[in-house]
Amino acid sequence: MGKHTPLVQQLIDALRLLPSVGPKSAQRMAYQLLERNREGGMQLAQVLQxxxxxVGHCQQCRTFCEGQLCQICTHPVRGHSAVMCIVASAADLYAIEQTGLFAGRYFVLRGQLSPLDGIGPAELGLDQLAKQLAQGQVQEVILATNPTIEGDATAFYIAELCKKHQIQVSRLAQGMPVGGELEYVDGSTLSYAFSGRKPF
Amino acid sequence: MGKHTPLVQQLIDALRLLPSVGPKSAQRMAYQLLERNREGGMQLAQVLQxxxxxVGHCQQCRTFCEGQLCQICTHPVRGHSAVMCIVASAADLYAIEQTGLFAGRYFVLRGQLSPLDGIGPAELGLDQLAKQLAQGQVQEVILATNPTIEGDATAFYIAELCKKHQIQVSRLAQGMPVGGELEYVDGSTLSYAFSGRKPF
Structure with a gap:
């Protein structure tokens, strides 16, 4: 008897498709919507659909976009900026925009090179990126891929592409995170922090 | 520029209707569905709707149900059991069913008395409960409302109702949770555990 009704079970299973939602949370979500907020549930269903x-992708920078080009690519200054920041995902773009310190254009890879998962240059739109770099407008590329094996490989690949077009290329600094404690920082980060130390 | 597109923002807002989903989690959910699992998102939308x-409510015990009566109320034995367990929510019913130790019928209040929130006897279906108790089939009631002020008030109210119909009534034991440590148990629980101590 300890079973949910078929539809409630289906709802719980479907909610588990959301990241970091386990069976207990999914049950709580389903029960709360059913018991207290059916209108909200209907609204969520509609908006989701x-x-x-x-929601598509910007034809120039590949970030999320509801039209052909995103806000940044259609911006009179930013859309033609000589500085391009290359990020792995739209979420990374959003995080950088939140800091407000970058005023150039972006290119969103929507992934990082990972041959084992079947993610190669084509999936990341690197041919599209190569075309944009060949146009000569971009003079500097900032690589903001993650400091992981995949991110390193992706950065290396794109850096080669940039050198071919004589474009200046840099990568985000690696080192101690602000507010971090030396004791708890992992060894690789610490070794990056040492080798990249700056005169005081 | 640090803005989501209107639809993405709407999706993030709608996901925040789910319990314990804050702005960061909602963004992660939205981005993950958009980037990697649009099919899953569509499926969730459909199932939600x-x-x-x-999903309605059982006409007898008020738990979630897709027809007129739930599995337990239509069960040849349990549906006519002389023992009734009264719980605050369908989630509580599910938790008790998971233990497998109760084989009687239920009544789901779908809330607890809370006059300040406008939850009175009518909202909890207590008139419906009174009718069922008056039929004479139920001989014992187990009150499984939460050990909170609202749960106490609700239990007290229903206990009075039971006494009127000469029905035996008990409430779940309060005391130390299994696996709990005395040092970290709150004072009220500890005082319940003391006053309810059992001969060893």
Missing amino acids: QAMQK | QAMQK
């Missing part, structure tokens, strides 16, 4: 169908 | 529209 619309977003899944209508 | 169906569940919100079609």
